[in-house]
Amino acid sequence: MFITNTETVPGARIARSLGLVQGSTVRAKHLGRDIMSGFKNLAGGELTAYTELLTESRNEAITRMIAHAQQLGANAVVNVRFTTASVAAGAAEMYAYGTAVVLEND
Template sequence: MELSNLDTLPNKTIVKHLGLVQGSTVRAKHAGKDLLAGLKNIVGGELKSYTELLNEARDEAIRRMVQQARATGANAVLNVRFSTSNIAAGAAEVMAYGTAVVVE
């Protein structure tokens, strides 16, 4: 499966447009990690536990988007974008979405 944030793929021709596909996941932070992140916030620096959490969430959202694209018969997803939103205190959704196509 080819993924691109462009609306075309160089040296490829779109032969079929299959529509919007998306994948999402909602993740919550671990209370212990949240406490440590709060302490880190006082002294500054990267909140590595949050970085790791968001990387895992993006990877899962992409996997689910690709799974949906494959189910439509696509071999590429173009115009891939990410969106995040807070769902509840301590929980956030990460969504990956794009246009499923068949390219040659």
């Protein structure tokens, strides 16, 4: 599965557009990580626990988006975007979406 954040793929032609595909996950903060991140926030610097959480969330959302595209018979997803939203205290959604397409080589 080819994934890109551009609308086109150099060297390929979009033969068919299959529509919007998406994947999401909602993750909550781990209390121990949250406390340690609070201390780190006071001192400054990267909050690595949150960086790891976002990376895991992004990967899961992409995996689910790809599965959705495969169900439609796509071999690529173009114009991929990400968004996040707070859904509850201490929990956030990572949402990945794009357009499922069938690519043919030029």
